[in-house]
Amino acid sequence: xSDHGPGTVVDARGLRCPLPxxxxxxxxxxxxxxxxxxxxxxxxxxxxxxxxxxxxRGHSMVAQEVHDTPEADGxxxxxxxxxxxx
Amino acid sequence: MTHPTxxxxxxxxxxxxxxxxxxxxxxxxxxxxxxxxxxPRRLHTEGRRAAxxxxxxxxxxxxxxxxxxxxxxxxxSHTAALHTAVAHVARARRRHGSDVVVSAVERAAVLHAAxxxxxxxxxxxxxxxxxxxxxxxxxxxxxxxxxxxxxxxxQHANGEVGTLxxxxxxxxxxxxxxxxxxxxxxASLGHTAVGPAWDVLAADPADWGGPAGVGISxxxxxxxxxxxxxEGPEPxxxxxxxxxxxxxxxxALQAVVEDRVDADRRRRELVEHIRxxxxxxxxxxxxxxxxxxxxxxxxFSFLYVDGEALVxxxxxxxxxxxxxxxxxxxxxxxxxxLAAMGVLTHGNVRIALDRSTAREDVDRFLQVLPGAVxxxxxxxxxxxx
Numbered sequence: 001x002s003d004h005g006p007g008t009v010v011d012a013r014g015l016r017c018p019l020p021x022x023x024x025x026x027x028x029x030x031x032x033x034x035x036x037x038x039x040x041x042x043x044x045x046x047x048x049x050x051x052x053x054x055x056x057r058g059h060s061m062v063a064q065e066v067h068d069t070p071e072a073d074g075x076x077x078x079x080x081x082x083x084x085x086x
Numbered sequence: 087m088t089h090p091t092x093x094x095x096x097x098x099x100x101x102x103x104x105x106x107x108x109x110x111x112x113x114x115x116x117x118x119x120x121x122x123x124x125x126p127r128r129l130h131t132e133g134r135r136a137a138x139x140x141x142x143x144x145x146x147x148x149x150x151x152x153x154x155x156x157x158x159x160x161x162x163s164h165t166a167a168l169h170t171a172v173a174h175v176a177r178a179r180r181r182h183g184s185d186v187v188v189s190a191v192e193r194a195a196v197l198h199a200a201x202x203x204x205x206x207x208x209x210x211x212x213x214x215x216x217x218x219x220x221x222x223x224x225x226x227x228x229x230x231x232x233x234x235x236x237x238x239x240x241q242h243a244n245g246e247v248g249t250l251x252x253x254x255x256x257x258x259x260x261x262x263x264x265x266x267x268x269x270x271x272x273a274s275l276g277h278t279a280v281g282p283a284w285d286v287l288a289a290d291p292a293d294w295g296g297p298a299g300v301g302i303s304x305x306x307x308x309x310x311x312x313x314x315x316x317e318g319p320e321p322x323x324x325x326x327x328x329x330x331x332x333x334x335x336x337x338a339l340q341a342v343v344e345d346r347v348d349a350d351r352r353r354r355e356l357v358e359h360i361r362x363x364x365x366x367x368x369x370x371x372x373x374x375x376x377x378x379x380x381x382x383x384x385x386f387s388f389l390y391v392d393g394e395a396l397v398x399x400x401x402x403x404x405x406x407x408x409x410x411x412x413x414x415x416x417x418x419x420x421x422x423x424l425a426a427m428g429v430l431t432h433g434n435v436r437i438a439l440d441r442s443t444a445r446e447d448v449d450r451f452l453q454v455l456p457g458a459v460x461x462x463x464x465x466x467x468x469x470x471x
């Protein structure tokens with residue numbers, strides 16, 4: 001697995017929309033502004049919905065990586081990193 | 087005469103691509119079952135009577151489109167009209183190139199047909215849209231001026247989010263570049279003025295209260311096509327089309343165009359009302375252009391809501407709505423339109439009002455919606471996020 005930086009990682013692989021965004025939002029609520037959180041997701045909707053959530057909540061996208069190495073269910077997965085706003 | 091209303095107590099707000107039949111379409115269909123059952127290609131009296139219905143239908147459609155009668159063809163479906171339009175126009179332009187330029191938010195049938203026509207050797211060139219779902223006319227024009235472009239396709243309006251596309255400016259650029267432009271008017275014709283800015287046009291009778299199982303294709307006489315597929319007298323409709331369906335489609339089109347201005351002012355106001363009220367619900371994104379749009383379409387997405395659960399919850403309460411959320415489709419992929427716009431794809435609700443949708447129907451829906459959203463959010467335990 002690549003380096004996701006010093007931030008928190010939420011592993012939502014295997015969960016379908018909107019659960020990856022919900023798990024991410026729940027974790028983000030516990031963290032101070034300026035923190036970085038990375039959500040891992042096998043659900044292709046997450047790569048659209050995490051940036052949309054970040055925009056709606058005043059956070060910013062830091063990185064979006066696609067991983068083609070098959071996981072448990074055989075498909076690709078995404079690592080989406082958000083920096084929390086105020 | 088009454089509209090074929092849904093089952094008692096049901097309110098149907100999912101009228102895009104499949105609306106209840108217009109009463110005059112039903113009447114025309116029944117008449118054509120009596121007068122138009124014969125094969126319109128035969129030379130006897132019965133055949134000629136059937137052919138006369140088809141000819142009348144072509145003439146009526148041509149008049150609405152501002153086209154010549156011989157430019158209008160009926161196809162087995164809207165999808166078939168799009169497939170053959172892309173295939174036949176791209177084939178005729180093979181010497182010039184094989185790339186097909188499309189907007190990122192075209193219907194899946196256009197995207198797939200473009201991919202198919204472009205291969206091998208060519209590419210489907212996709213032009214991005216902004217957050218309202220609209221292509222930039224300059225960017226689209228730039229793409230179609232490139233070397234090796236066979237044709238371009240731009241929808242008149244997006245049926246999922248309602249946003250109108252800059253077809254006038256794009257058609258001007260296409261004409262100047264000598265690149266034929268297919269305009270998919272499948273969500274527009276019968277609802278809003280479509281105008282003359284097209285070389286090839288496709289339209290969907292089931293969208294304006296005509297029958298499904300018939301599509302419309304119009305090709306300007308100056309636009310060359312070369313049939314692909316097996317030889318036949320009607321390569322855009324192998325084996326011919328249903329005469330009653332064609333006749334009913336044309337009668338319905340004439341009927342909706344007749345009072346379009348009134349019907350659309352009324353629906354435009356209802357959509358404004360829905361946009362206004364829905365945007366007051368917590369954590370919702372109402373998407374698409376609020377002004378330059380189709381009169382009857384409105385789409386919104388609720389944060390932290392499972393689209394499938396919401397559609398089911400609303401259905402249980404008596405309301406049929408559409409959704410572009412992945413959770414409501416057989417695939418994992420959400421609506422490519424919402425994705426291209428960069429808006430929330432989960433918790434999506436798509437409304438297309440019928441001409442028969444009443445203000446009371448909309449008000450009842452708006453009363454029920456916030457509670458349905460709350461219940462789905464409660465199930466997921468997301469209050470306070």
